Amino acid sequence: MSINTFFQHLSNGLALGSLYALIAIGYTMVYGILRLINFAHGEIFMISTYVVFYGVSIFYLPWWVSIIVAIVITGLLGIIVERAAYRPLRNSPRISVMISAIGASFLIQNLAIVIFGGRPKSFPIPDYFNTVIQVQGVSVPIVNFFIPVITLVALVILIYIIEKTKTGMAMRAVSRDYETARLMGISVDNIVSITFGLGSLMAAIGGVMWGLKYPNLIPLIGLMPGLKAFIAAVIGGIGNIKGAVLGGFLLGMTEIMIIASLPNVTGYRDAFAFILLIGILIYKPSGLLGQDIGEKV
Amino acid sequence: MIDKKNIIRLGLILLVLAVLTILNNTMGKYEIRILNLAGIYIILGLSLNVINGFTGLFSLGHAGFMAIGAYTSSLLTMSVIQKESNFFVEPIVPWLANVQIGFLPALLFGGILAAVLGAMIAAPILKLTDDYLAIATLGFSEIIRVIFTNTQSLTNGALGIKGLTRYTTVHYTWGIAILTILFMFSLRKSSYGKALMAIREDQTAAEAMGINLFKHKLLAFTIGSFFAGIGGGLLAHLMGTIDPLMFRFLLTFNVLLIVVLGGIGSISGTVISAIVVTIMLEWLRFLDGVIDLGFMTIQGIPGLRMVLFSLLLMVVIIFKQNGLMGRDEITIDSLGGFFARFRKKEA
Numbered sequence: 001m002s003i004n005t006f007f008q009h010l011s012n013g014l015a016l017g018s019l020y021a022l023i024a025i026g027y028t029m030v031y032g033i034l035r036l037i038n039f040a041h042g043e044i045f046m047i048s049t050y051v052v053f054y055g056v057s058i059f060y061l062p063w064w065v066s067i068i069v070a071i072v073i074t075g076l077l078g079i080i081v082e083r084a085a086y087r088p089l090r091n092s093p094r095i096s097v098m099i100s101a102i103g104a105s106f107l108i109q110n111l112a113i114v115i116f117g118g119r120p121k122s123f124p125i126p127d128y129f130n131t132v133i134q135v136q137g138v139s140v141p142i143v144n145f146f147i148p149v150i151t152l153v154a155l156v157i158l159i160y161i162i163e164k165t166k167t168g169m170a171m172r173a174v175s176r177d178y179e180t181a182r183l184m185g186i187s188v189d190n191i192v193s194i195t196f197g198l199g200s201l202m203a204a205i206g207g208v209m210w211g212l213k214y215p216n217l218i219p220l221i222g223l224m225p226g227l228k229a230f231i232a233a234v235i236g237g238i239g240n241i242k243g244a245v246l247g248g249f250l251l252g253m254t255e256i257m258i259i260a261s262l263p264n265v266t267g268y269r270d271a272f273a274f275i276l277l278i279g280i281l282i283y284k285p286s287g288l289l290g291q292d293i294g295e296k297v
Numbered sequence: 298m299i300d301k302k303n304i305i306r307l308g309l310i311l312l313v314l315a316v317l318t319i320l321n322n323t324m325g326k327y328e329i330r331i332l333n334l335a336g337i338y339i340i341l342g343l344s345l346n347v348i349n350g351f352t353g354l355f356s357l358g359h360a361g362f363m364a365i366g367a368y369t370s371s372l373l374t375m376s377v378i379q380k381e382s383n384f385f386v387e388p389i390v391p392w393l394a395n396v397q398i399g400f401l402p403a404l405l406f407g408g409i410l411a412a413v414l415g416a417m418i419a420a421p422i423l424k425l426t427d428d429y430l431a432i433a434t435l436g437f438s439e440i441i442r443v444i445f446t447n448t449q450s451l452t453n454g455a456l457g458i459k460g461l462t463r464y465t466t467v468h469y470t471w472g473i474a475i476l477t478i479l480f481m482f483s484l485r486k487s488s489y490g491k492a493l494m495a496i497r498e499d500q501t502a503a504e505a506m507g508i509n510l511f512k513h514k515l516l517a518f519t520i521g522s523f524f525a526g527i528g529g530g531l532l533a534h535l536m537g538t539i540d541p542l543m544f545r546f547l548l549t550f551n552v553l554l555i556v557v558l559g560g561i562g563s564i565s566g567t568v569i570s571a572i573v574v575t576i577m578l579e580w581l582r583f584l585d586g587v588i589d590l591g592f593m594t595i596q597g598i599p600g601l602r603m604v605l606f607s608l609l610l611m612v613v614i615i616f617k618q619n620g621l622m623g624r625d626e627i628t629i630d631s632l633g634g635f636f637a638r639f640r641k642k643e644a
Contacts, residue, residue, distance in 0.1 A: 037428045088615045094427045095355050099557055100614045102357075106550060106607035113600030219600075223546075227439075230432065271443035274436035281433050282421050 004138045009260040010253075011144040015213055017252025018151035022206030023229030024236070024244035025158065026078075026199030032175040032239035033195050035094070039101035040081050042226015043108035044200050048074040048207030049123060049217055050116050056124040063126050071204040078200025079193050081108075087189070112219035120218050123211035143212045154205050155245060158198065162241065171195055175239065224270060228255075231277040237290020246288060251276065302629050310475060321467045329467060330535070331579050336470030337531045338571040340477050342555040343564065344524030347481070349553075350562035351490060352517040353497030355431040358418070359525050359552050361438025362411045364445060364544035366526025367533035370407035371458050372451075373398050374534070383458050387449040400464040400534065404473075408526040415522025416515055423514045435546065446541040457540025458533075465535040473531065477524055481564045484520070493517055497562075551578070554610050558620050566622030581605060 023045055030038045048070045055066025085104040089097045131142050162168035173181040174191045182188050210225065211217065232251045236243025251273060259266050280287065320332060341359070348356045372380075376397055380389050388394070398406075422433045445452045452458070484490045492513050495503040504510050533539045555574050559566030584601040613620060625631075 037432065085611060085615070092618060095349075095353070095561075096614050096618055098355060098428055098431060099553070100611055102550065102553070103607045103611035103614065107604060107611065110600045110603040110607060114598050114604055118599055227435075231436075234429075234432075267447040268443055271440045274440050277436050278422065278433055281425055281429055285425065285429065 005260070007135075007138040008140060009256050011138075011140045013253035013256035014249070015144045015147040015252075016256055017249035018148045019206050019210050019213070019225070019248075020229045020232045020252045021245040021248025022151055022154065022202050022209075023225060024232040024248045025155075025202045025241055027230045028233040028236070028238055028241055028244040029171075029195050029199045031233070033171065033178075033192060034086065034090075034097075036086065036097050037101060037230065038081075038086075038196075038199075039098070039226075040085070040104040040108055041078075041199070041203060042222035042224075042229070043105050043112070044074055044078050044081065044222070045203040045207045045210070045226060046112060046219065046222030047077055047108065048204035049211040049221065050112065050121075050219075052208055052211060053121055053123055053217060063124070067208050070208060071201055074204035074207065075197045075201045078196040078203075082193060082196040087192075109219055109222065116219055118219065120216050123215035123217055125212055125215055129212050141213075143209070147209045147213065150205065150209060154202060158202065159241065161198070167191070167194060228273045231273050234277060234287055235280050237287025240287070240289045243287055243289035305629050313471075313475070317467055317471050331576060332467055333465055333470045333531075333535050334579070335572045335575040336467070336474040337465075337528050337535065338552070338555060338575045339474040339568050340470075340524055340531070341528040341552045342559065342567040342571040343477050343481050344521045344528065345552050345556050346559075346562065346564065346567050347484070347493075347524075348517050348521040349556055350567075351485065351493040351497065352514060354423075354514060354517065355427055356434045356518070356521070357431045357546070357549055357553070358434030358438040359521075360544040360546065360548040361418075361434075361441035362415050362522040362525035363529030363532065363548065364438075364441055364541070365411040365414055365522075366404075366407035366529030367539050367544070368407075368445060368452055368458075369410045369526070370400075370403040370530030371461055371533045371539060372396075373403035373406055374400055374462065374464065375458070379460060379462075383453055383456075383460070384450070386454070386456065389453075390450050393451070400469070404469075404527055404530040407530040408523045411526025411529070412519045412523035415525075416519045419515055419518035419522075423511055423518070435549075438544070438546075438549065442541050442544055445544075452541070455541060457538060457543075459538045461534055461537045461539070463534055463537050465531050470531055470535075473527060478564060478568060485564070489513070489516060494562075554606060557610060558613055560620035560622035560624060562624040563620070563622035563626060565627040566620055566625075570621055578602070578606070 023041065026041045026044075027038060030036060030041070051070035051073050052066050055061040055069050056063060059066070061069065081104055085100045086097060089100055129143050129146065132139050133142055133145075134140075162171060170181070170186045170191050171194065173184065173186055174188055178188065181191075210221075214221075228251060229248065232247035233244045234247070235250060236245065236247030238244075254276075255269065255272060258272060259269055265272075317332075321329060324332065341363070345356070345359050348354050372393055373396060375383070377395055380394060383389075418434075418437045422430060422437075425433055446455050448454065485494070492503070492508045493516075495506065495508055496510060496513060500510065529544075536543075551574070555571045556567055558574060559568070559570030581602045584605070585599045
């Protein structure tokens with residue numbers, strides 16, 4: 001691998017890692033509060049790309065308007081999924097909640113097939129994002145710069161909300177101890193809704209940028225990125241936002257680098273993330289930045 | 298003295314066999330295919346029920362074990378000529394090229410290999426709980442699928458295997474299904490089954506009572522994957538074609554749906570819901586195609602069928618968590634009670 005191609009792969013890895021990180025945040029926030037894998041999160045991410053597509057090509061909205069619409073709709077969808085699929089099961093065994101989550105995921109995915117059709121659609125990319133720039137002889141698509149920057153901005157805002165605002169404090173309290181938080185006068189239901197909303201917003205930002213980088217839309221695109229982002233969240237230590245970001249970057253980078261340096265294992269690309277997941281689960285289930293919690297009797 | 302219940306049981310089985318034979322001789326090709334599918338889904342549902350229902354572990358890796366069974370048995374029943382015509386991209390590995398054994402031994406072999414691999418996969422991840430175990434098993438089943446897609450000389454890769462001889466008949470599917478049902482009932486009555494259910498109720502308490510968690514969970518996984526492998530083999534020889542895409546998460550979803558609708562942990566519930574779901578899955582196929590009402594046709598919408606099924610799954614899990622049967626069973630005693638009540642009403 002020459003140094004030029006190395007930098008190309010590096011920028012690709014950085015972009016993919018950012019996208020995984022943005023989706024992983026949603027998983028990790030929800031898990032932190034409800035101890036639940038939100039299986040429908042990948043599907044919520046998928047919906048955001050379709051909303052942009054329909055906004056631009058059917059309703060002729062300006063590009064930036066349809067992005068805002070997509071982010072709002074996706075955030076609402078996250079809240080609706082929580083209300084419909086998870087809230088009725090708040091006090092049920094975890095397996096029931098998980099089955100409901102899988103049901104919700106399949107429901108959204110198949111509704112998307114019904115409404116949007118199974119045929120691939122092409123994500124509308126403004127010309128500006130199609131340009132490739134040359135840095136020291138390395139040609140890099142401009143989205144590869146754009147994605148990490150936006151991700152960073154979104155992250156800073158999110159961490160500000162969680163660390164500095166009252167709502168953020170309430171979220172942290174609920175994730176630490178559900179019952180006590182309720183006794184302290186925190187409206188747990190509202191906080192859970194806000195968490196789902198924020199997580200889905202992040203997924204929507206990721207979704208829009210995913211479309212810019214991989215413009216081929218099918219209703220199944222949420223599946224693999226969703227699972228991989230979940231794996232990223234586990235690698236970083238689930239429940240920990242910084243961990244999710246770290247895991248996302250690690251996973252995106254290693255995935256791109258392994259394929260780049262060993263072209264004959266390209267077919268095993270999807271297996272790689274799962275092998276990493278199982279390795280982490282066996283040897284360090286709490287993840288890189290997570291805390292070890294003992295078994296409670 | 299011969300137990301009266303055993304005679305009734307035997308009578309019931311003979312009755313089912315008689316009904317099946319009649320159906321097998323009178324129904325058309327398509328209906329027989331659905332009958333076969335129902336038998337296969339009974340086996341699959343029961344196999345997932347051992348892991349998810351009896352033991353309370355949450356496995357999402359069923360499609361992977363089915364794939365192992367399907368591929369193993371297919372590669373073993375294929376003739377040399379069938380292998381040559383399938384493996385045109387890359388020739389099949391030499392040690393498999395000239396092997397051909399009968400259908401039943403091949404099925405058994407597929408089941409055993411699935412069980413061995415299932416045990417090997419489960420062993421390192423059994424200490425995980427709930428959702429972590431689910432996601433790890435899902436991961437393994439995806440890994441199996443990716444491996445099968447890429448081992449061209451062993452599985453023919455993404456092209457899959459076509460033109461398998463359709464050995465699967467109603468005798469095989471329902472014969473094995475009945476054996477599976479009997480096995481499940483006796484497993485649950487045995488000390489092993491009781492240990493599994495103790496783990497489901499309270500893992501810590503079960504461990505304190507001296508139940509070896511690892512050994513019993515491994516047992517559940519091994520049994521589950523064995524029957525999943527058998528089911529996969531039957532499915533392969535019913536379809537005549539297999540490819541790695543068949544064994545996606547969707548297949549696990551279908552089996553999970555059966556177990557949840559029937560009542561997680563109930564054998565008779567799983568059996569009933571396997572039959573109902575299979576028939577519904579086929580019958581509702583019209584939703585995806587063109588609906589002909591005679592005077593007008595409505596263009597069906599692809600995906601609508603699965604929308605209905607995922608809605609059904611969510612509605613059941615939210616409003617009637619116990620499914621059809623909860624953990625109850627239809628036994629000879631309960632049937633007797635039912636008829637007794639019926640007779641009283643008439644009198």
